Amino acid sequence: MNIEQNTTSQNSITNLETSLSVVNPELVTLLYIQIREHFQSGIQSGGYPVHSRLPSERQLAERFKVSRMTVT
Known part of the structure; x- marks a missing residue:
């Protein structure tokens, strides 16, 4: 994977995580x-x-605002 592909991959991960960063209790x-x-x-x-x-x-627990046990 070259640097451009890696940057694109990181950006798509960041965008996805940002758009769905909080679950709805x-x-x-x-x-x-x-x-x-x-x-x-x-x-x-x-x-x-x-x-x-x-x-x-x-990191997942913080991002989703849940306990760590919820994401394991």
Whole structure:
């Protein structure tokens, strides 16, 4: 992967994470299911490129404003 592809990959990940950064606790759907659906749609849309690293549990918990146990 060259630098331009890596930058594009990072930008698409950042855009995807920013657009879906907070789960909605008022929805009937359980929080962990909302998070799972976020990752499923991100992977399917190419927002998470193949072989890219996912954020840590702590980072995910902060981003989604949930406990770390919810994202594990």
